[in-house]
Amino acid sequence: MTPFSPIELWLMAFVTLAIFSFLYKDNPVYRLVESIFAGLSAGYYFGLVWDTVLMQQVVDPIKTDSSNLYLIIPALLGILLFSRLTQKWSYLSRVPLAFVIGSTSGIFITSRLQGLVLPQIRTTFMPQNVPGGSTDPWMIVVLSTIVVVGVIATLVYFYFSHEHKGVIGWTARLGIWFIMISFGAHFGYTVMGRVSLLIGRVQFLVEDWIGSFTG
Amino acid sequence: MRKTVPVVTAFVTGVIVTISFFFNEHTTLIGKVQGGILQWVTIIFGLALALGMVSITRVNFNKIKRKQEGWFYSVLVIVSVFVMAIPSALPVSWSPMFGRNEGSLYYWLWTRISEPMMATMFAMLAFYIASAAYRAFRARSTESTLLLLTAVIVMLSRIPMGEWFLRLFNESLPDWVNIYIMNGFNLSVQRGIIVGAALGAASMSLRIILGIERTYMGKG
Amino acid sequence: MNVWERLAAIDRRWIYLACGIAVLMPFIIPVSLPVYTTPEVQGVYDAVKNLPDSSVVMLTYDYYPSTLAETEPMSRAALHHLFSKDCKIVTISNIPLGGPTIAERVTRELAAQYGKEYGTDYVNLGYKANYVAVMKGLGSSIRSIFPADNSGTPLGQLPLMQEVDSYEDIDFIFIVADNATADYWVSIVNAQYGVPMCCGATAVMAPKMYAFMGSGQLKGLLGGMKGAAEYEQLIGHKDRAVRGMDAQSLIHLLIIGLVVLGNLGYFMGRREKGIGR
Numbered sequence: 001m002t003p004f005s006p007i008e009l010w011l012m013a014f015v016t017l018a019i020f021s022f023l024y025k026d027n028p029v030y031r032l033v034e035s036i037f038a039g040l041s042a043g044y045y046f047g048l049v050w051d052t053v054l055m056q057q058v059v060d061p062i063k064t065d066s067s068n069l070y071l072i073i074p075a076l077l078g079i080l081l082f083s084r085l086t087q088k089w090s091y092l093s094r095v096p097l098a099f100v101i102g103s104t105s106g107i108f109i110t111s112r113l114q115g116l117v118l119p120q121i122r123t124t125f126m127p128q129n130v131p132g133g134s135t136d137p138w139m140i141v142v143l144s145t146i147v148v149v150g151v152i153a154t155l156v157y158f159y160f161s162h163e164h165k166g167v168i169g170w171t172a173r174l175g176i177w178f179i180m181i182s183f184g185a186h187f188g189y190t191v192m193g194r195v196s197l198l199i200g201r202v203q204f205l206v207e208d209w210i211g212s213f214t215g
Numbered sequence: 216m217r218k219t220v221p222v223v224t225a226f227v228t229g230v231i232v233t234i235s236f237f238f239n240e241h242t243t244l245i246g247k248v249q250g251g252i253l254q255w256v257t258i259i260f261g262l263a264l265a266l267g268m269v270s271i272t273r274v275n276f277n278k279i280k281r282k283q284e285g286w287f288y289s290v291l292v293i294v295s296v297f298v299m300a301i302p303s304a305l306p307v308s309w310s311p312m313f314g315r316n317e318g319s320l321y322y323w324l325w326t327r328i329s330e331p332m333m334a335t336m337f338a339m340l341a342f343y344i345a346s347a348a349y350r351a352f353r354a355r356s357t358e359s360t361l362l363l364l365t366a367v368i369v370m371l372s373r374i375p376m377g378e379w380f381l382r383l384f385n386e387s388l389p390d391w392v393n394i395y396i397m398n399g400f401n402l403s404v405q406r407g408i409i410v411g412a413a414l415g416a417a418s419m420s421l422r423i424i425l426g427i428e429r430t431y432m433g434k435g
Numbered sequence: 436m437n438v439w440e441r442l443a444a445i446d447r448r449w450i451y452l453a454c455g456i457a458v459l460m461p462f463i464i465p466v467s468l469p470v471y472t473t474p475e476v477q478g479v480y481d482a483v484k485n486l487p488d489s490s491v492v493m494l495t496y497d498y499y500p501s502t503l504a505e506t507e508p509m510s511r512a513a514l515h516h517l518f519s520k521d522c523k524i525v526t527i528s529n530i531p532l533g534g535p536t537i538a539e540r541v542t543r544e545l546a547a548q549y550g551k552e553y554g555t556d557y558v559n560l561g562y563k564a565n566y567v568a569v570m571k572g573l574g575s576s577i578r579s580i581f582p583a584d585n586s587g588t589p590l591g592q593l594p595l596m597q598e599v600d601s602y603e604d605i606d607f608i609f610i611v612a613d614n615a616t617a618d619y620w621v622s623i624v625n626a627q628y629g630v631p632m633c634c635g636a637t638a639v640m641a642p643k644m645y646a647f648m649g650s651g652q653l654k655g656l657l658g659g660m661k662g663a664a665e666y667e668q669l670i671g672h673k674d675r676a677v678r679g680m681d682a683q684s685l686i687h688l689l690i691i692g693l694v695v696l697g698n699l700g701y702f703m704g705r706r707e708k709g710i711g712r
Contacts (some may be wrong), residue, residue: 001653003544011328012331019335020341023339029423031288033332037333038295039295040298040337041333042271043296044321044325045300047303051314052585053563054262057258075262077258078261082284094276095221096259098228098432103252104565105419105421105424106229106230106232106233107568108416109421109424109568109621110627111619114415116621116622117417118419120409120413121317121654122647123650130398131481133474143395146399147403148403150343151410154404155407165694180362182401184361184362184365184369189641189659190638190662191366191703192638192661193505195341196341198686201331201335201338201504202455206463207678240601249575250575251578253568253571254572254580259561260564322536327512330503333532338504342454345454345690353697355617366694375683377688398648401642406649409643
C-alpha cells in the first residue's frame with residue numbers, strides 16, 4: 001500500500017526515470033530534473049534553518065521569556081559566518097568558527113579516547129565472544145588470536161615513523177593481508193549496499209507505480 | 216587581534232567542554248556552562264547551513280546575469296529554491312500549505328520530488344559498481360587476489376541464494392564466514408583503523424585547543 | 436580483435452542493461468528463498484524484546500533519502516517492534532537534508548497503524564545542527580537543545596517530554612544511520628552515559644560496526660537491506676526488505692559472474708600476448 005495518489009506516483013516515476021536516463025547519456029531532461037533537485041535541496045535547508053534554528057532556538061524562546069535575550073549573541077555569531085562570502089570581512093567568521101571548532105574539539109578529546117580507544121583496546125585483549133554464542137574453546141582461541149594479531153598488524157602497517165624493515169616489516173606485511181581481507185569484505189558489503197539502492201527504486205517502479213495500474 | 220580572539224575562543228570553549236567531562240552536568244557550574252556552550256554551537260552551526268543556500272543562489276544568479284551556457288537551468292534552480300523556501304517561512308496559521316508540517320508545500324515537494332530523485336541518483340551507483348567490478352577488479356597480485364576472493368565469499372554469504380549454495384559444501388560455512396571473516400579479520404582491521412584514527416582526532420583536537428593548529432581560520 | 440579483447444571493450448551500457456534485468460526479473464518471477472538470521476540481527480531483536488513494556492526509546496533517523504531503500508525498512512521494522520511493545524518513542528534526526536521529514540512521514544504512518552497518539556506515545560524532535568554538540572548536549576538537557584519539536588510545539592506542552600529530559604530518562608537507543616553519526620552515538624552517548632543501543636547501518640557502514648559489536652558497545656546490528664530483511668522476518672512483518680532479497684541474490688550472482696569473466700579475459704589476454712610466461 002502506498003500513501004501517494006496516482007498523479008503523485010506518476011510524478012515520482014517521471015523524476016526517477018528522468019534521473020535514470022543519464023545512464024544512457026547526458027540529456028536535457030536529466031539536467032532539468034537535476035537543476036530542480038539542486039534548487040529544492042537549497043530551499044529545504046532554508047526552511048530548516050528558518051524554522052528549527054531561527055524561530056525555535058532564538059525568536060520563540062525570546063518572545064516567551066525576555067530572560068532568553070542572551071540567545072541573540074549566538075545568533076549574531078552565526079550571522080558573522082556569512083562574512084565568509086566577502087573577502088574584506090571574512091576574518092570576522094573566525095570567532096564563531098573557533099567557538100564551534102573549539103567546543104567540538106573538547107568533545108572529541110574525551111569521546112575519542114574514552115569512547116573508542118579504551119574500549120576497543122580493552123576488548124582486543126580479552127577472549128572474544130563467538131557470534132551465535134558458541135563456547136567451543138578452539139573457536140574462541142582462534143578468533144581471539146585473529147583479533148589480537150590483526151589489530152597489532154594493522155596498527156603497525158599504519159605506523160610510518162619507523163622504516164618497515166625486520167620485525168616491523170614482516171608485521172606490516174601481515175597487516176596488509178589482513179587489511180586486504182577486510183577491504184574485500186568491505187567491497188562485498190558496498191556492492192550489497194549500492195545494489196539495495198537500485199532494488200529500492202525498481203521496487204517503487206514495479207510495486208508502487210506499475211502496481212497502481214492494476215489496483 | 217584577528218587571530219588572537221579566535222585562538223582564545225577555541226581555547227576557552229575547548230577547555231570548558233573537556234574539563235566538564237569529569238563533572239556532573241546537572242549539578243555543577245562547569246557542567247551547566249558546558250550545556251550553554253553546546254546550545255550556542257547548535258545555533259551558530261545551524262545558521263551556517265543557510266550559507267549553502269546563499270551561495271547556490273548567488274552562483275546561479277550570476278550565471279543568468281552573464282547569460283552563460285545553460286543559464287536556463289540556473290533559472291530553474293533559483294525558481295526551485297524560492298518555491299521551496301518562501302512557503303516554508305510563512306506562518307502555518309495563514310494556510311496549511313505553509314510551514315514544514317505534513318500537508319505543506321515544503322513537505323509535499325520534498326517527499327514527492329526530492330526523495331525519489333535523491334534515492335535514484337544514488338541507485339545509479341549500482342550500475343557503476345557493476346561496470347567497475349567487470350573492468351577493474353583484477354587478481355593482479357597476492358593482495359588483490361585476497362581482496363577479490365574475500366569480496367566474492369562475502370557477497371555470496373550475504374544473499375539467500377549464496378547462503379544456500381555455501382551450505383551445500385558445509386552446513387556451517389556461512390556462519391564461519393560471519394565469525395572468522397566479519398568478526399575476525401574485518402573486526403580486527405576496523406578496530407586498528409578506529410584506534411589509529413581516534414588517536415589522531417584526539418591529538419588534532421588538542422592542537423586546536425592549544426592554538427597550534429590554526430588552518431580552520433583560512434588565510435589572512 | 437580476439438574474443439577477449441572484444442569482451443574487454445564491451446560498451447558499459449550492456450552491463451547496465453544486464454543489471455537492470457537482474458534486478459527487475461525477481462519482481463516479475465519471485466523465488467522467495469529463505470532468509471537465515473545472523474547473530475547480529477538476533478542481537479537487535481533480543482535487545483528490543485527484552486526491554487520492559489512502555490520503555491522510553493530514542494529512534495534516530497540519521498539518514499539521507501539516498502539510502503532509503505536500506506534504512507527505511509529498518510526504521511519501519513523498529514517501529515513495528517517498539518509500538519507492539521507499547522514503547523514510548525522519541526525520534527531525532529542528525530541529518531539536515533531530509534532526515535526530519537522522513538522521520539515525520541514514516542513515524543506518523545506507523546503510529547496511525549497502532550493507534551498511537553502524538554505527544555503521548557511518540558514525539559519527533561526533528562533536527563538541530565552539529566550532531567556532536569547535539570548528542571553531548573542532550574546529556575545535559577533535551578529542552579535546551581530542542582526547545583520545540585519538529586513542528587514547533589514547545590516540548591513543555593507534550594506529555595511524553597515532561598517525563599524525558601536527558602539520557603537518564605531514556606532506556607534504549609535504536610540508531611538507524613547511513614553515516615558517521617553511529618560512531619558518535621557509540622563513542623559519546625553509550626560510553627559517557629551508558630545508554631544501551633543497537634544500530635541499523637547501511638551495508639557500506641556495517642563492516643566498521645562489527646568493531647562496536649565485538650566491544651559490546653552495540654547490542655545488535657542490522658547490516659544493509661539483508662539485515663533489515665532478517666529483522667522483518669523475526670518480528671513477523673515481512674515487507675520491502677524481504678521482497679528485495681531475490682533481486683539482491685540475482686544481481687550479486689551477476690556481479691560475481693562479471694568479476695570472474697573480467698578476470699578470465701584479463702588472464703587469457705595476457706596468455707595470448709605471452710605476458711607472464
